[in-house]
Structure formats: C-alpha cells, structure tokens
Amino acid sequence: MNLEDWKSQIKRGTLAYCILLMIRKKARYGYEIMSELESSPVLAAKESTIYPLLRRLLKDELLSSYWQETAEGLPPRKYYTLTEEGKICLDAMSAEWEKLLQAIALIDK
Amino acid sequence: MDKILENYLEKTDKYLKPMPAGERADIIKEIKSQMLQLETEKHLTPAQITERLGSPKELAKAYLGGSIAKDSSFSLRKLCCIAAFAGLAGGSIFVLPFTSILSAALLVSAVIAPVCGLIKLIGFLAGLDIPFIMFQFGSYTAPPLVVFPLSLVFGILFFLAGKGLWKLTIQYVRALSRSKSAINAFDVNA
Numbered sequence: 025m026n027l028e029d030w031k032s033q034i035k036r037g038t039l040a041y042c043i044l045l046m047i048r049k050k051a052r053y054g055y056e057i058m059s060e061l062e063s064s065p066v067l068a069a070k071e072s073t074i075y076p077l078l079r080r081l082l083k084d085e086l087l088s089s090y091w092q093e094t095a096e097g098l099p100p101r102k103y104y105t106l107t108e109e110g111k112i113c114l115d116a117m118s119a120e121w122e123k124l125l126q127a128i129a130l131i132d133k
Numbered sequence: 134m135d136k137i138l139e140n141y142l143e144k145t146d147k148y149l150k151p152m153p154a155g156e157r158a159d160i161i162k163e164i165k166s167q168m169l170q171l172e173t174e175k176h177l178t179p180a181q182i183t184e185r186l187g188s189p190k191e192l193a194k195a196y197l198g199g200s201i202a203k204d205s206s207f208s209l210r211k212l213c214c215i216a217a218f219a220g221l222a223g224g225s226i227f228v229l230p231f232t233s234i235l236s237a238a239l240l241v242s243a244v245i246a247p248v249c250g251l252i253k254l255i256g257f258l259a260g261l262d263i264p265f266i267m268f269q270f271g272s273y274t275a276p277p278l279v280v281f282p283l284s285l286v287f288g289i290l291f292f293l294a295g296k297g298l299w300k301l302t303i304q305y306v307r308a309l310s311r312s313k314s315a316i317n318a319f320d321v322n323a
Contacts, residue, residue, distance in 0.1 A: 053166075054163060054166070054167055055166070055167055055170040055171075055174075058167075070185075070186075070187065071164070071167060071185070071186050071187070071192065072186070072187050072191055072192045072195040073195065075160075075163060075164070075167070075195075075196075076195045076196045076198070076199040077199070079160070079196065079199060080199050091162075098169070098170075098173065099165065099166040099169040099170065100162075100166060101166055102159075102162070102163050102166065
C-alpha cells in the first residue's frame with residue numbers, strides 16, 4: 025500500500041469537514057482558511073484544492089458568501105458563513121466522525 | 134497590480150470561458166484577493182505567488198472539474214465545460230468528446246424522432262403524403278399510421294440511451310478530477 029496515497033485520501037475525505045468546522049463559529053475568508061489549514065501540515069492544501077472546494081460547498085448550499093471591502097487599500101475579501109443546511113450537515117458529520125473514532129479505538133484494543 | 138499577476142489572472146479567466154460570466158468574474162476576483170494577501174502578508178514576490186498557485190491551466194481545471202461533477206443534469210453549458218475540461222485534463226482525449234457528443238446527439242434525436250412522427254401522422258390524416266419522413270429499418274418500411282407510435286418508442290429509447298451515456302460522462306469527469314485533486318492536495322508544502 026502506498027502511504028502517500030493513503031494520506032491524501034484521508035485529507036481529501038476530511039478537508040470539507042475541517043472547513044465547515046472552521047466556519048461554524050464565525051465568518052471566514054479564503055486566505056484565512058488557507059493559512060489556518062497550513063498551520064497544520066497534515067491539512068495543508070493548495071489554492072487549487074481549497075477554492076474549488078469552497079465553491080462546491082456554496083453550490084451545495086452548505087455555505088453562503090458575501091464580499092466585504094477592507095480598509096487601507098487592502099483587497100476586498102469574500103467571506104463564507106454556514107447556512108442552516110450546512111449546520112445540519114456539520115452536526116451529522118461530527119456524529120459520524122465520533123463513531124469512526126470509537127470504532128477504531130475498539131478495534132485497537 | 135504586477136504584470137505577471139495580471140497576466141496569470143487573464144489566462145485563468147480565458148480557461149474558465151465555458152463558465153457563466155458572473156461566476157467567472159467572482160472566481161477571478163477571489164484569486165486576485167488571495168494573490169494580494171499573499172503579497173502583503175506573506176511578502177511573496179509575484180513569481181513566488183504564481184509558482185504557489187500552479188499553472189492557470191491546472192487551476193482552471195480544478196474549477197471546471199468541480200462544476201461539472203456537481204450534478205448529472207444535462208445542459209449545453211455543461212457540454213462546453215466538459216469539452217474545455219477534456220482539453221485541459223489531457224490523457225483521456227478520446228473518451229470525453231465521444232461520450233459527451235454522442236449523448237447530446239441521442240438526446241436531440243429523442244426530441245426530433247417523435248416530432249417527425251407526429252408531422253407524418255398529421256400529414257397522413259390530412260391526406261398528404263410526406264415522402265421525406267419515413268420509418269425504415271433494414272428493408273422494412275412502416276406504413277404511415279404506424280410511424281408515429283414507432284417514432285415514440287424510438288424517441289424514448291434514444292432518450293434513455295442519451296441520458297445513460299451522459300451520466301457515465303459525468304461519472305468519468307468526477308473520477309478524473311478526483312484522481313487529479315488527490316495529487317494536488319498533497320504537494321502544497323513540497
């Protein structure tokens with residue numbers, strides 16, 4: 025089994041979950057999301073992964089977005105927030121994640 | 134804004150052509166915002182930024198792949214997206230044009246066949262023979278009254294075949310963009 029392959033599969037499967045978790049508490053913009061993911065190398069991903077993923081979550085109506093101008097000549101930022109549907113989905117994901125961890129712990133005993 | 138970055142955005146925009154204009158503008162605006170923040174906050178040079186973002190082609194492909202795979206409904210816009218994606222994804226040059234165009238042709242036939250059948254039927258009832266519409270299968274030529282029901286049956290068959298093939302196309306794109314993003318996700322810090 026290819027370890028790198030396995031790692032990237034895990035990342036792919038959990039990236040959407042991590043992003044939804046990050047946005048749950050407050051609205052976030054793309055650069056902020058990327059920087060926070062980058063601070064943990066296990067989760068770090070490229071622009072060409074994160075931005076299309078955010079767009080997909082928007083289209084699936086788990087997220088909504090708005091543009092906000094920033095002061096002192098900085099570029100405007102696109103903020104993302106969770107929709108009602110996004111909250112429901114995130115709760116279901118958290119429950120599933122919990123189940124997965126328990127199941128692994130049980131096998132590992 | 135730096136010339137290198139402007140150039141990068143222009144190229145990406147060009148590759149995103151098959152997407153709706155509003156969506157495209159929003160994507161470019163967001164990438165631009167990301168670039169400027171990388172510049173001011175991480176102090177990267179324009180060359181480092183474009184290196185980090187990957188080629189405009191790769192970036193556009195990631196967006197196109199995502200928007201095709203979203204659902205399996207058929208639209209002309211999507212057909213164009215698939216054509217563009219196939220061009221960027223390379224490799225599978227043969228499969229995508231074949232399945233997507235054939236399924237589009239089948240779906241069009243699914244509409245045309247019953248319409249022609251109906252015209253033939255109306256013509257027949259009005260006492261006209263319409264020689265350029267007929268149902269022929271091998272050496273068998275259907276009598277005018279049977280043409281309409283037969284065309285309906287074939288219309289439905291065309292529709293089912295076209296739809297099935299379209300679904301396959303979407304699944305293929307999905308699998309393709311998955312295998313690509315698996316590679317993409319990894320080498321960010323490499």
